[in-house]
Each structure stands twice: as structure tokens, then as C-alpha cells.
Amino acid sequence: xxxxxxxxxxxxxxxxxxxxxxxxxxxxxxxxxxxxxxxxxxxxxxxxxxxxxxxxxxxxxxxxxxxxxxxxxxxxxxxxxxxxxxxxxxxxxxxxxxxxxxxxxxxxxxxxxxxxxxxxxxxxxxxxxxxxxxxxxxxxxxxxxxxxxxxxxxxxxxxxxxxxxxxxxxxxxxxxxxxxxxxxxxxxxxxxxxxxxxxxxxxxxxxxxxxxxxxxxxxxxxxxxxxxxxxxxxxxxxxxxxxxxxxxxxxxxxxxxxxxxxxxxxxxxxxxxxxxxxxxxxxxxxxxxxxxxxxxxxxxxxxxxxxxxxxxxxxxxxxxxxxxxxxxxxxxxxxxxxxxxxxxxxxxxxxxxxxxxxxxxxxxxxxxxxxxxxxxxxxxxxxxxxxxxxxxxxxxxxxxxxxxxxxxxxxxxxxxxxxxxxxxxxxxxxxxxxxxxxxxx
Ligand SMILES: NC(=O)C1=CN([C@@H]2O[C@H](COP(=O)(O)OP(=O)(O)OC[C@H]3O[C@@H](n4cnc5c(N)ncnc54)[C@H](OP(=O)(O)O)[C@@H]3O)[C@@H](O)[C@H]2O)C=CC1
Ligand SMILES: O=C([O-])CC(=O)C(=O)O
Numbered sequence: 001x002x003x004x005x006x007x008x009x010x011x012x013x014x015x016x017x018x019x020x021x022x023x024x025x026x027x028x029x030x031x032x033x034x035x036x037x038x039x040x041x042x043x044x045x046x047x048x049x050x051x052x053x054x055x056x057x058x059x060x061x062x063x064x065x066x067x068x069x070x071x072x073x074x075x076x077x078x079x080x081x082x083x084x085x086x087x088x089x090x091x092x093x094x095x096x097x098x099x100x101x102x103x104x105x106x107x108x109x110x111x112x113x114x115x116x117x118x119x120x121x122x123x124x125x126x127x128x129x130x131x132x133x134x135x136x137x138x139x140x141x142x143x144x145x146x147x148x149x150x151x152x153x154x155x156x157x158x159x160x161x162x163x164x165x166x167x168x169x170x171x172x173x174x175x176x177x178x179x180x181x182x183x184x185x186x187x188x189x190x191x192x193x194x195x196x197x198x199x200x201x202x203x204x205x206x207x208x209x210x211x212x213x214x215x216x217x218x219x220x221x222x223x224x225x226x227x228x229x230x231x232x233x234x235x236x237x238x239x240x241x242x243x244x245x246x247x248x249x250x251x252x253x254x255x256x257x258x259x260x261x262x263x264x265x266x267x268x269x270x271x272x273x274x275x276x277x278x279x280x281x282x283x284x285x286x287x288x289x290x291x292x293x294x295x296x297x298x299x300x301x302x303x304x305x306x307x308x309x310x311x312x313x314x315x316x317x318x319x320x321x322x323x324x325x326x327x328x329x330x331x332x333x334x335x336x337x338x339x340x341x342x343x344x345x346x347x348x349x350x351x352x353x354x355x356x357x358x359x360x361x362x363x364x365x366x367x368x369x370x371x372x373x374x375x376x377x378x379x380x381x382x383x384x385x386x387x388x389x390x391x392x393x394x395x396x397x398x399x400x401x402x403x404x405x406x407x408x409x410x411x412x413x414x415x416x417x418x419x420x421x422x423x424x425x426x427x428x429x430x431x432x433x434x435x436x437x438x439x440x441x
Contacts (some may be wrong), residue, residue, distance in 0.1 A: 019206045051201065054198060073314065075107050077145070077148040078148060080160070086129070094127055094128070096421055099128065101131065102179070104182040104185065105180075106184060107143035107147055110180060110340070111181055113334050115151065117155040119158065121156070121339050128356055129158050132146065134163065136166055137182075138166060138168050174212050174215055175213075175214040176218055178214060178218055179340060180223060180230070181224055182224055183202060193429040200418045202224070204234070204421045213239050217241075218241060219245050219386055220247065222234060225437050226414065229417075230248070231247065231248040246325045248361075250277045250281050252332070253438065254357065261275075274355055275287070276391075277317075277358040278378065278404050279377055279407025282410065283318045284318075285318055287313065289309045290399075291394045291395060347384075348382075356381050357381075359380070361377075361378055362374075362375055365377065368404075371411075373415070376418050379394060401403050410431070
């Protein structure tokens with residue numbers, strides 16, 4: 001019997017699988033390997049009873065138990081529906097408690113890179129088992145099954161559960177991380193206000209769902225554009241989740257800025273630190289070369305061509321995504337996935353002494369005089385506990401302040417456009433110029 005058929009038959013039966021069945025484990029090393037990788041913790045919400053006898057010189061014969069499914073809906077995928085006693089395996093005894101990671105737009109291009117990084121252990125570490133809860137839509141559900149199949153076939157030891165669905169109220173259940181990637185791309189002729197409205201509705205609904213069913217300390221990273229205002233909408237619709245927990249992804253912009261500075265200075269990019277992106281993930285964003293450092297020195301001391309910094313460098317970073325789309329014919333999915341990994345790692349590992357990272361965060365209480373009640377990219381530092389604090393020791397000059405005011409004005413205008421989605425009355429959209437996402441030219 002083929003492996004796929006076997007795994008399918010498992011999900012359909014609650015009959016314990018005994019070693020008296022055709023000697024799969026002895027005839028097929030792949031299958032015993034498959035078993036080993038299929039062990040998973042017992043989800044909190046399920047009452048499966050597990051028994052498992054393991055003799056040291058025998059191949060293990062785990063007893064699969066079908067997940068309880070009170071609503072009769074599919075909630076797990078294929079091999080990931082098998083339930084085993086995680087403690088039965090020596091290797092897993094040192095593992096941490098399983099965490100739930102929900103990902104929207106899971107059949108999209110960014111997710112296609114990101115999910116495999118998450119499942120490999122590269123993000124949360126080699127002792128951290130994970131459950132992936134993938135959100136798609138009717139349009140993408142088949143593609144999502146394809147994604148789940150590839151995850152099955154990758155045999156990631158740490159990937160203990162995969163479920164797919166189209167209802168955020170199910171997919172976000174108990175989420176400890178929510179990576180919100182899915183959003184409608186801006187099409188030809190579409191006004192930014194139109195995009196704000198269409199995507200804003202997605203994020204309003206997802207905010208409500210997170211509020212209702214996610215862990216109350218869920219960390220939310222909004223990637224789908226326009227990500228700052230989408231993050232604000234999501235946050236406003238999730239009043240039970242701390243506002244601090246919402247991030248808009250500007251890490252890709254930070255990484256792009258570091259790369260350009262390294263290139264100009266003739267150093268490897270690990271020599272560039274303290275890189276802030278201020279403001280919106282749009283062409284008004286401000287890559288801050290005043291506070292950034294190269295080999296520990298202020299950038300302006302290393303790169304003497306200040307005109308280049310003010311003009312070429314700034315515009316290059318702002319429009320990098322668009323140039324890439326022109327070359328590639330699609331947006332920067334791989335480097336965006338890498339930057340999501342960087343953004344998560346920055347929150348779960350202590351920030352190196354003296355350094356910081358950029359993230360779009362809620363501005364209430366900020367020390368810089370930036371308007372309150374928007375999501376604005378700011379320098380942050382973390383102790384590695386999932387939380388962060390704003391960096392205070394930054395300096396400003398007229399150039400930087402002027403640019404920050406411009407991106408701030410854009411975000412305030414975006415906020416007025418979505419007042420109907422944040423519970424702040426009637427929207428009034430007066431975006432003065434139709435600014436672009438970094439990916440648009
Ligand atoms: N912040 C950042 O740095 C960056 C952000 N981005 C943004 O990330 C988002 C995802 O990018 P990417 O993965 O490349 O895009 P894809 O087009 O590959 O995937 C986007 C997903 O969004 C979902 N979606 C939700 N609503 C709609 C809709 N109305 N019409 C079409 N699709 C919809 C679709 O999934 P489903 O049908 O399952 O809902 C689709 O799979 C985009 O908004 C992009 O602009 C991209 C790069 C950098
Ligand atoms: O506009 C897009 O979809 C791509 C984008 O955000 C970027 O490359 O920074």
C-alpha cells in the first residue's frame with residue numbers, strides 16, 4: 001500500500017494500528033521514519049486517549065487516534081491528523097510546548113517560502129514543535145491542499161500539526177502568532193483608497209476573529225499591503241489583544257537599506273547596524289542614515305557623499321520593490337519571507353547590545369512626537385520575550401524630521417480613509433497624492 005493511501009486510511013479510522021498489520025515497520029524504513037515524524041502533542045481542545053508501548057529494541061507502534069471534530073469540519077490535513085503521544089519519543093522529551101502559528105494568504109507566494117522556514121525549525125529553534133494553521137479562501141483552497149501536501153512530503157520533525165481552512169474564526173483558534181499575509185494586490189487603475197477599503201475589510205474581519213479566538217497575547221505581524229494601515233484596522237478590531245502586539249512588516253525595507261549602505265561603503269552587510277525605517281511601508285518611508293552605523297561609526301562619517309544618501313539611497317530603498325517586480329515579473333516573495341523570519345527572531349531573541357530593529361508599531365506613548373494612534377515604523381529593541389520597547393537614543397535633523405512628517409501625514413490620511421473600519425465614524429479619503437507601495441512604479 002502506498003504511503004499516501006496508508007496515511008489516508010489512518011485519518012478515516014479510529015481503530016488502533018497494531019504491529020500485527022503487514023510488517024510495515026520492518027519492511028519499510030521510510031514508514032517507521034514517517035511514524036516518528038508523525039508524533040504530535042495532544043491538542044488542548046481534544047480529549048484523545050493515547051496509549052503507546054515502546055520497547056527499546058522494537059520499532060515503535062504508535063496508536064493513532066482520530067482528532068475529535070465536533071462540527072464535522074476538516075480541521076487537520078492528511079498525515080497531520082494522526083495523534084500520538086509526543087512524550088513517547090526520547091528525542092522529543094526536551095522539546096518545548098507546541099505553539100500555534102496561523103498564516104493567512106497561505107497559498108500565496110510569500111507563504112510558499114515562509115511556511116517551509118517555519119516548519120524547518122529555523123525560526124523558533126530546534127526544540128520548538130509547531131502547529132501551522134493555514135488560512136485560504138474558496139478561491140485558494142485547492143492550492144492550500146497542495147501546500148499541505150508539500151509540507152507532508154517534507155517530513156519536518158518539528159511540524160506536528162497542519163490544518164487548513166477558510167474561516168478565520170477556526171484558523172486563528174489559540175494562535176500564538178498570526179502572520180497576516182493574504183491581501184488583494186493592487187491592480188491596474190485601482191486607487192490607493194480602493195485598495196485600503198478592500199483590504200481593510202479583510203483585516204477588520206481578521207482582527208475580530210483574532211479577538212474572539214486567538215491567544216490573548218497573540219503576536220500579529222501584518223504583511224499584506226498597505227500593511228501599516230491594515231495593522232491599525234486589525235488592532236482596532238481586536239480590543240482584547242494588547243495594541244503593542246500588532247506589527248506591520250517594515251523589516252524588508254530595513255534589510256534593503258542595509259544592503260545599499262553596505263554596497264556603497266564597500267563592506268559586507270553585517271557591518272551595518274542601527275538601521276531604522278521610519279513611517280509607512282510605502283514610497284514615503286524614511287530610511288534613516290543619520291542614526292545608522294557602519295562598523296560602529298555614523299554612516300555620514302563613512303559615506304561622505306551626503307547628496308547620494310539624501311537622494312539616491314533614499315529613493316533606491318523606497319522603490320526597491322518596484323524595480324524588482326520589473327526584473328522578476330513578480331514581487332519579492334523570497335526576501336519578504338526572509339524578512340518575516342528576521343522580524344519574528346528579533347522579537348524572540350535579545351537584541352544585540354546597542355543595536356535595534358525596525359517594526360511598524362502602534363504610536364501611542366511614543367517619545368518622538370509622532371502622531372498618536374497610527375502604526376508607524378520605529379526603532380525597537382527586545383529582550384527576546386516577544387515584547388519590545390522603543391529606542392530613545394536617536395537623533396533628528398531637519399532633513400529627517402521633514403521626511404518623517406511626510407510619511408506621518410500619509411498615514412494620518414490613510415487612517416481617515418478607513419475610519420469606517422476602525423470604528424471611528426465616517427471615512428473621509430483625502431489622500432493628496434496617490435503614493436505607491438514599494439512594489440509599484
Ligand atoms: N510588507 C512588506 O514588506 C511586503 C508586503 N507584501 C504584500 O504581501 C501580500 C501578499 O503577497 P504575495 O504572497 O506575494 O501575494 P500572492 O498574490 O501570491 O498571494 C496573496 C494572497 O492573498 C490572498 N487574497 C486575499 N484577498 C484577495 C483578493 N481579494 N484577491 C486576490 N487575492 C486575495 C490570496 O489568498 P486567498 O485566496 O487564500 O485569500 C492570495 O493567495 C501583498 O499584499 C503584498 O503587497 C509583499 C512584499 C513585501
Ligand atoms: O508592493 C508590493 O506588493 C511589494 C512590496 O510591498 C515590496 O516589495 O516592498
